[in-house]
Amino acid sequence: MAQNYFSGVKNTARLSTAALALCALAPMAHAEPTHGLAMYGAPELPADFTSLPYVRADAPKGGKIVTGEGGTFDSLNPFIEKGNVPWQLRYLMAESLMMQAYSEPFSLYCLLCETVETDEDRTWVEFTLRPEAKFSDGTPVTVEDVIWSFETLGTEGNGRYASLWSQIDSVEQTGDRSVKFTFNTENRELALLVATRPILKKAYWDDKEFTKSGMDQIPVTSAPYTVTDANPGMFIEMTRNPDYWGKDLPVMQGQANFDTIRFEFFADPSLVIEAFKAGELNAHREFNVQTWQDQYDFPAVTRGDVIKSEIPHQRPTGMTGFAMNTRLPQFADWRVRQAMIEAFNFNYINEAQTENQQTRITSYFSNSPLGMRPGPAEGRVKELLEPYQDQLLPGVMEGYTLPETSGREIDRGAMRRALALMEEAGWTIQNGQMKNADGQLFTFEILLMVGDNENQSIIDTYTQMLNQLGIQPKIEVVDKPQYIQRMGKFDFGMTPVRYGTSLSPGNEQYAYFGQTAADQPGSRNVAGIKDPVVDAMIAKMLDANDREDSLAATRALDRLLTAGRYVIPLYAWNESFNAHVKELHYPEPLPLYGDWIMWREMTWYWEE
Incomplete structure (x- = not known):
């Protein structure tokens, strides 16, 4: 029987490497390992899929995308309450056990995990990690990292992680690469939420204060991009890791195509469009339809060097x-x-x-x-x-x-x-x-x-x-x-x-x-x-x-x-307006969600 290390969210969790090694694989009745999970029914893609349907699987690698943001920042740790952190880092800096497919309402496919298992009522979920999964420093992603990430985020991290942690009754290691979550609440979505939480490297934080904000605390993760240059309130530059462990996975084909992702910051948000017109940025989302109609007739658009793309979606207006x-x-x-x-x-x-x-x-x-x-x-x-x-x-x-x-x-x-x-x-x-x-x-x-x-x-x-x-x-x-x-x-x-x-x-x-x-x-x-x-x-x-x-x-x-x-x-946004240099391309067909979270940064590509 597997030993339980985290029982009851109000108890102080204790974890030791020696204890983890003693865990045995628990039998799982009425469950089979699978490659994906859907909120209802089965995911659309088969186990042997080669790429997500809305990417260009053979997209060229290279180039850069440079966008602008209004405001400022003073921290590079998006997982804690303290500090003003660019919202994009939460999605670009860390990977999760599974990845959402934007071609389906809510389906996930294995990323850090190799397989996933759950019972019919989803009272528990178990993941088996891929043996090849590695952090950006080359060290393996372990079950210990997974358990530590959930405990730390749930108790010391940003408040958005606390609710899920309170609904987890226990987390236990069930094999060398397997971890099982058992829930204390009847909620079918919990298995999917666990699968999408960020996984961090425990050893990186052994001699650091997790809740400390600043520019020197850059969490080590397994994601394809790492922060390589930043100036508080000015810019952040992220570089694609040439040794990224997951580049050959089916879910990552046609993704993470840019060598560089850069965000420029402007204290006055109205200056972002001016920076784009001046060529300091090469991509820009416009949120005002009248501005889209009236102010995008500058010379680069007329010459065809800048393209205006209107991208529809099928998601709710919110x-x-x-x-x-x-x-x-x-x-x-x-x-x-x-x-x-x-x-x-x-x-x-x-x-x-x-x-x-x-x-x-x-x-x-x-x-x-x-x-x-x-x-x-x-x-x-x-x-x-x-x-x-x-x-x-x-x-x-x-x-x-x-x-x-x-x-x-x-x-x-x-x-x-x-x-x-x-x-x-x-x-x-x-x-x-x-x-x-x-x-x-x-x-x-x-x-x-x-x-x-x-x-x-x-x-x-x-x-x-x-x-x-x-x-x-x-x-x-x-x-x-x-x-x-x-x-x-x-x-x-x-x-x-x-x-x-x-x-x-x-x-x-x-x-x-x-x-x-x-x-x-x-x-x-x-x-x-x-x-x-x-x-x-x-x-x-x-x-x-x-x-x-x-x-x-x-x-x-x-x-x-x-x-x-x-x-x-106010207004319904049933399409998004993207202006970009002609070398930037997006794949088709468009996903169900359209221009959704990190779709531009992860699936677009640079081609002369």
């Missing part, structure tokens, strides 16, 4: 907009939040910002089968929500749609609806100002970050609309470190928010919308959502045994979030 902080009494009432949505004249703002070229987000999972259906709840969705009928806000069962606005600068119909809602909630205009019966002024602070020019422009227009209601919010524009600090304490009234959602939503929904996360400093539950029915639908989604049940729970969740009126929705 939610982009302005979140209202429901922790504050001003926004605790759904009628006030609806009034804020009514006062937001989207048609007028869309015309001013994009000449009406952008569509609006209609729900958290719109643009996908996961999105709520129009009209009243039906079928399985209705069954899931009916037990909570007395707790539901108007619009959940009946159906909720965003208000239509006229497109005129002052939409009197929208203003009348907003005023009526504010009055129902106890607020009326008194001497030109919105106040309650006690004479308390209705106001709040809108928190923005320096350089966020588009949202600044939208908010400037929106506040003029609010002034028509006797509401004069305070706009506070702060630098990035201050913004991060204040967001960590939820010190704002309204602020921009972006929730990206996948085709297989899972445990991250608790982090975005769960009750527990609402009071956790620095959590992604920006609006402070505390709805037990939301938690119940997330649990239903995670406990589903098939895709249909998961789909119904997700649509029910979508209804709860949208009718909760927590965010004023």
Whole structure:
């Protein structure tokens, strides 16, 4: 019987190399080793696949990709709370046991592991490491490294790792290259989440403090790229390791093609596009459709030296907009939040910002089968929500749609609806100002970050609309470190928010919308959502045994979030705009997820 080294997440884990050597291989009933895992059913690719379907397997190696980022950084350790770290490092610096395929909703294929096993109910999962897996310094990736990584990340690392660690009952070595995780929670996604956590080198940290932030603590990992040059707040350069251990694996064919990946940083984000036009960068994502139409006619584009690529995707829109902080009494009432949505004249703002070229987000999972259906709840969705009928806000069962606005600068119909809602909630205009019966002024602070020019422009227009209601919010524009600090304490009234959602939503929904996360400093539950029915639908989604049940729970969740009126929705991004030099190419066919996390850095290639 295998010895258990990590039993109960509240116990202090003790690990010794000698003890690990004593472990014996445990028998696994009703399980077989396999090459991949899918959230539901079997993964699409067979065991003998030669490459992922959305890569160019024979893509040439060489060249560089240079992109720009607004803001700054002061640390190169993306796995801890402390420090300001470029978000890309979390994905480029470390490998996991398995790799996600962007051609499927949520399927994983073996990377550091050679095989994976799990039972039918996914109460445990076991991985056997590849014997050839090595860190960038040439040392092997061991089971000890895997166990140490999970314990350390779960107890000392960034808060995003704590939730998974709390749901792991035990981690044990079951063979020379095998490790088994047993869960204390019924959640089919946990096996896949374990498979995607970063694996670090234990020995590197033996004489170092893991939680210390800085430029000299660069975690040693097994990834194809390593940080080879960096200047705080200026640039980071990563170089492809010519001795990368996994370059011949099927999952890595046609990936990690560039010799160099470089990120340039600009304190003023508006300078990124100027740097691209000047040739300092060779690739740039544009997020404003009007800018895409108007400002990409510079000489390099005209000559054909720069290509404009519009890349569609089939993933949900997620939610982009302005979140209202429901922790504050001003926004605790759904009628006030609806009034804020009514006062937001989207048609007028869309015309001013994009000449009406952008569509609006209609729900958290719109643009996908996961999105709520129009009209009243039906079928399985209705069954899931009916037990909570007395707790539901108007619009959940009946159906909720965003208000239509006229497109005129002052939409009197929208203003009348907003005023009526504010009055129902106890607020009326008194001497030109919105106040309650006690004479308390209705106001709040809108928190923005320096350089966020588009949202600044939208908010400037929106506040003029609010002034028509006797509401004069305070706009506070702060630098990035201050913004991060204040967001960590939820010190704002309204602020921009972006929730990206996948085709297989899972445990991250608790982090975005769960009750527990609402009071956790620095959590992604920006609006402070505390709805037990939301938690119940997330649990239903995670406990589903098939895709249909998961789909119904997700649509029910979508209804709860949208009718909760927590965010004023903005534009739907159903395609991405990429400008790049002609030597940079992307493979086709496009993945289901389109231009998704690290797709550009990992699958594009340089060809003269």
